[in-house]
Amino acid sequence: MRTDSFALRHIGPRESELKEMLQTIGVDSLEQLIYETIPDDIRLKSPLNLPVALSENQYAEHIGKLSAKNKVFKSYIGLGYHQAILPAVIQRNILENPGWYTAYTPYQAEIAQGRLEALLNFQTMVSDLTGMEIANASLLDESTAAAEAMALLHAVRDRKQKKENINKFFVSEETLPQTISLLSTRADFLGIELVIGEHKNFDFSSDFFGVLLQYPGKFGEVHNYSSFIANCKEAEIKVAVAADILSLVKLQAPGELGVDVVVGTTQRFGIPLGYGGPHAAYFATKEEYKRNLPGRIIGVTKDVDGNNALRMALQTREQHIKRDKATSNICTAQVLLAVMAGMYAVYHGPEGLQYIADTVHYSATNLSAELVKLGFEQVNSVYFDTIQVKAKAEAVKKIAEENEINFYYPDTETVSIAINEATSLEDVNDIIAVFAKVAGKEAEPLKELLQNTVIPTEIQRKKEFLTHEVFNSYRSETELMRYIKKLERKDLSLNHSMISLGSCTMKLNAASEMLPLSNPQWGNIHPFAPVEQAEGYQVVLKRLEEYLTEITGFSATSLQPNSGAQGEYAGLMVIRAYQESRGEGHRDICLIPSSAHGTNPASAVMAGMKVIVTKASENGNIDVEDLREKAIKHKDNLAALMVTYPSTHGVFESAIKEITDIIHDNGGQVYMDGANMNAQVGLTNPGAIGADVCHLNLHKTFAIPHGGGGPGVGPICVAEQLKPFLPGNPVIKTGGEKAIGAISSAPWGSALVCLISYGYIRMLGTKGIRKATEYAILNANYLKERLNEHYKTLYSGERGRAAHEMIIDCRPFKVNGIEVTDIAKRLIDYGFHAPTVSFPVAGTVMIEPTESESKAELDRFCEALISIRKEIGETSAEDENNVLKNAPHTLQMLTSDEWNLPYNREKAAYPLEYVRENKFWPSVRRVDEAFGDRNLMCTCPPTEEYAEA
The missing domain is CATH 3.90.1150.10 (Aspartate Aminotransferase, domain 1)
Structure with missing residues (x-):
């Protein structure tokens, strides 16, 4: 056994366990399983052309030599990026701590109270410094936040402005160049006319619905905007300000001037430059716009015992639920970076x-x-x-x-x-x-x-800020270290147990991949530094583009989009640019199967497309005849099909090449959503299925950690005809010969975390990367067969196999009075994060184990679900007081003098023997979602205010 093989460490099941797993599935070999899972006509005939795998030690030497090629100058370039000092206590205890960087988005609030508190601190910090009433829990970067501000102000126009079709948006010429470029990209298909000029010459015409000001201006001048903003209010023009957050310590808060939105980046609060990202943007606005606020808001609520609890308010998964009516397509925030920036404010006060x-x-x-x-x-x-x-x-x-x-x-x-x-x-x-x-x-x-x-x-600023106790309590490293640890203990992350979220691919984020992020040779490079100073970065980014291009079977890659949803948008914008270049700019119909990823419709609308949903057949596949009928009906205006492959239902559909041919025959392009790429790498690819463009989630398939809800990277890979249109940047030239405008602030997006995916590919190599995919499919099918007697799998492939994920149907348990949420909360008592709940089908859970989980962990998870199935059988619709409805059970509950429940404490806390060895205690009981939305509280309030709510 080669113990220096990275694949050995990354992939969970041992070779000695393979035979037993295959027997459970009912196949003789891994090859047979892959044959029964992936359609014959799309399987790759030859191995990927990737470098030979490096051991972890070899990779450390390799990445060290590349880092030495970077020249770390003292950079005073500015333009929205400034070197900052990351306190070592935050670097060590958050950035380098898997308890923080391997957590998932806090959709299960009961096991995410630590992250939620850290994000509430971030929101409070932003609200205090900007002088605004409400802030969200971070966006992707300053430029995309400015674009979201423009979209919000457009959406909240008054009736008169909407009736008169007032669509002009004024942008000060002192705005950062990358922001102006990105605003131009976004405005094109939103029906917004950008007017760029000097604010001193603005005529306050009734033709404008909004303005954007930079504070201070891009080259440092600070203007007194008070009279300008007053004139805007008089003319009923709404105002957004992009503000440098550190300057707001010295300058009057924009909120005091009556502005409507304030955006910016928190990079200056201790976050490494990292050649452009990841950095947490902020977005603050007025309370009256809370339902138009993009991204996530953390709010205060109660649990069932009346104790204070935190949860995501209002917008939870809103782009999945509202689809084409969503306020934005933002799927990934920058949670890890927001946590760090908020903690920087906690530490410094x-x-x-x-x-x-x-x-x-x-x-x-x-x-x-x-x-x-x-x-x-x-x-x-x-x-x-x-x-x-x-x-x-x-x-x-x-x-x-x-x-x-x-x-x-x-x-x-x-x-x-x-x-x-x-x-x-x-x-x-x-x-x-x-x-x-x-x-x-x-x-x-x-x-x-x-x-x-x-x-x-x-x-000058005269108003106090950061007066809350949390910003005035942790000055010594000892105290902050303990506060960080206290929060960490409230969160369930991958360092505790498997997180089997379907479509989210919560795999190992290996330490060897993560370590370079702490190296200042990578961290302290300004994104607009001369490219010859960033030779190490240029080598890594160019090679990563080449590897991803090879893996997807396409011709070129752009790393610029800094989330999966941004990748979707970028891919569609590239399609539109290509069609315009051919005189087909009128093509604006986007077909989206009902089984596609949830953010797709919102992305299509942002790209100015009209969404038409195609049906699914009874077995969950795309209804080919319905799709054909709609493609032919709209052939003169068909722009694209957005298809997720394998489907969100966890199936490799055998008709996929027929589907892509139908779209091409009717003048459209095929966009493949890469959310499920973990089932394809090395076995098939988007090029083989006939797609024209795909985005990849590097924070899923390619091992960048989710970080509690971000960082994410969503590069796009394109076929030859789309290559000239890859996105550019106004400061550093990137992209194709006919590049569309910027998609994110920095030329290569979140370049720092691209090192992780580079390391993942270099250490796995051609054989390892294919083996990872095979074992992802193996693990999913092993779970499927082990659970088969207890839960119905909703969809399977034609030969009865799942892809890398599967949906189990929990709707039959309604006769017992049990909802899918009850199962999700009960899993917490067994030490597991719930799989994806009620998406894409209500009343179901979508399970994806990934290749990184061992057979022992898969078995524990199966034992938990089988035990829960027995508990369901013990309940009835008339019995509300049962172990599932009361889940999760907290330590406070279990140690209370009173116990009036019809089952014993042991059943509540230790339902299976393995739980005793490694018990995770949720810090709150089930949270009250409705109470939180009725009593929205999105900053750190004094303790007495909790009671008032």
């Missing part, structure tokens, strides 16, 4: 943030004064951290880069310098020395920072 912001500002004002002494003109009169210096850009650039310093050069006569938290007095003197050399003068080094400010009193 208001006085710590004040010190950091003051130091940044004083460094900028002192630098400005010294450069003026050297004879340079400094253009910005009011600024927080960024100055603009008139100088020969080429001369400055040459000397700066010789001294390993990056500035930004807006034109040949201007140098923009953005100071950050990591800028020391020594660094300020180094900058001064560069300009002194350009001027041919000697400069006296600064010995201390004078406390000079250029922010006028009328726009």
Whole structure:
């Protein structure tokens, strides 16, 4: 046995267990199982052309050598990205802790109270600093958050504006260039006309429904927007502001000026640059817009005993439920990064943030004064951290880069310098020395920072912030470490047990893949640094694109989309650009089978398409004749089919090539949703089924951790004809020759976590990556057969096999008074996170074990579900007081002096013997969803306010 084989460590079942698992399934070999699962005509005839697998040690050496190719200069580029200092206590206890990074989105609130509290802290921090009433629990990046703000303001136009079709949106020319590019991409198919100009010349015309301002502006100037915003209100034009969150410690909160939305990024709060991401964006607005707020909101509610509890409010899985009527297609937030940013505020508190912001500002004002002494003109009169210096850009650039310093050069006569938290007095003197050399003068080094400010009193912040106890209690590392651990203990993550969520692929996130993320050679590269300084990144990203292109059977890949839903949108936008280039821009019909992934309809609508749903047959497959009929009916305007393969029902449909041919014959393109790619890699691919574009979830199939609900990466892979249209970036050239506009803020999206997927592919290699897929299918079918006598599997392939996931039907248990939710909550008592509940079919659970789970863990899970099935048999519709309806059972309940339930404590807490060895205690009982929505509370309230609600 090669104990240095990564595949041996990544894949759960041992070779010695394979025979028994195959016997249970009823096949003689793994090859037979794959033959019975995947249709013959789409199986790959030859192995993937990927590198030979590296051992974990070899990979560590390899990635270390690549990191050394990156040149980590001091970057003062700004443009929405600034080096920040990640406190070691947060790095060690959150970023590097699988208790935090392997958790899933908190859909099961009872076992996610730690994450939910950390996100409530984040929301409170954002609301306090922006001066807004309500904030969400993070978005993908600043530019996409700005686009969501534009969409929200468009959606909440008053009746008169809607009736008169008021569709103009003004964007200040001082907005970040990547945001303007992304807004242009989004506006095209939303019927919004962008007008970009100088805010001082805005005419407050009734033709506009909204405006976007940057605060401070992209090159640092801080404007007093109070009269501008007042004029907008008078003209009934709504206002969004993209604000630098650290500057809000010093500047008046936008909410005090009466704006409607504030967006931005929290990257400055301790998150590594990471060549562009992942970073948690924020979105804050008025209470009246809460039902239009994109993404997730964390709210306070009660559990069944009346104890305080947290849960996701209002928008829980809203894009799955509302589909094409959803407010956004956001499926992945940036939870891990939001948790880190919120904890940065907890650690530093208001006085710590004040010190950091003051130091940044004083460094900028002192630098400005010294450069003026050297004879340079400094253009910005009011600024927080960024100055603009008139100088020969080429001369400055040459000397700066010789001294390993990056500035930004807006034109040949201007140098923009953005100071950050990591800028020391020594660094300020180094900058001064560069300009002194350009001027041919000697400069006296600064010995201390004078406390000079250029922010006028009328726009200085006067209102207190972060007054809640949580931001004023944990100053020592010991205290913060214990607080983080207290929250971690309330959450069930992969470091405790299997999380078998269908469609979500909760596989191992190996330590060897994760370790490079902590290396500053990867973490401290600015996304707009000259590409020659990021040679290590360029090698990794280019190779990863090549590997993904090979795996999907396509021609090219873009890594830019930073979530699966963004990948869907990007894929559809590329299709639209291709069709426009052929004079077929009128094509706007998107066919979506009822079995497709839940975010698909929302993505199609965002891309300006009209959604037509096609039927499923009785066996859960796409109704081919219904699809053919609708494709022919709409052939003149057919843009695309969005198909999930294998289907969300967990089946490889044998008619898939016929389906893709129908679409092509009627002028459309085929978009394949890659949510279930874990069942394809190395065995078949989107190219083989006849698709034209697919997105991949790197946070599923390719081992990036879910991080409690993000980071995610959703790259798109495309066929040859779509290659020229891959998305670009206005600052660093990326994408195809006819690139569509930006899809996310950074040129390569969340580049830092792409290292994980690169490592996954390099350590598995051609054979390992195929074996991982085979074992994912093996594990799913093993579960299916073990549970067969106790639960009905809703759909199977033509030969009776599941793909990598399956749906079990819980609707028959309604006669016993048991709902699918009761089973989900009872599983907590057995130490398991529930599978995906009531999606895509109400009253069912969708189970996906992944290849990383051992046979022993699969057996424990089966024993739990079989035991629950027996418990269901003991209940009746008239009996509400049973072990399932009362689940989950907390330690507080079990240790109470009173016990008035008709079953004993042992049955409640230790239903099977294995539970005793590794008991997970939920911190609250079943939460009251309705109470939380009626009494929405989305910031950290004083304790007495909980009682009032």
